[in-house]
Amino acid sequence: MTELSDEARERLADVVALQPTKNGELQERWGMDSGSDVHSYLESELKRFYYRDENSLIRATDEAAQLVDADPGVEDGEDGRVVRVPRLQVGILEVLAGIDEEPQSVVSVLHDVQAAGYDADVDAVRSGLRSLESKGVVTSIRKTVPTFRLAVDRADLTVEERTD
Secondary structure, three states: OOOOOHHHHHHHHHHHHHOOEOHHHHHHHHOOOOHHHHHHHHHHHOHHHEEEOOOOOEEEOHHHHHHHOOOOOEEEEOOEEEEEEOHHHHHHHHHOOOOOOOOEEHHHHHHHHHHOOOOOOHHHHHHHHHHHHHOOOEEEEEOOOEEEEEOOOHHHEEEEEOOO
16 A cells, blocks of 8 residues: 555545535645646556546545545534535425434435425435445434434534536
């Protein structure tokens, strides 16, 4: 395995947390002069740990996330946890029962998401809840059927819609 410097490891954690991201966002985060500098750094120091998706957005490999022990699209910010998720998951987080409220079934979340104006079906909501659970912002409480609620206080969570 390739040894990474402390700086490279920290920057790789940024790529994991910010994904999908662009050169400009990393340029700002890393204090670089240009997007070209970011590209050069990625190619010289982190080449095997990132790739560009079909929209040319920068993403980390699964190996990168494991190496830096970070959750893709999740970072701890000054005001709590920041998660970058697709539009439907933004809607789920808007309507989902809070940390101290009675948990909701998938169907209940579906109805609330649809009432809030999001286009969704039960499979998409179930998948979204599982994805948010894997990011540590939703918890599943087992009853007769799985029910869900936030795992963190809504006030400590910033949700950003991904653009992919």
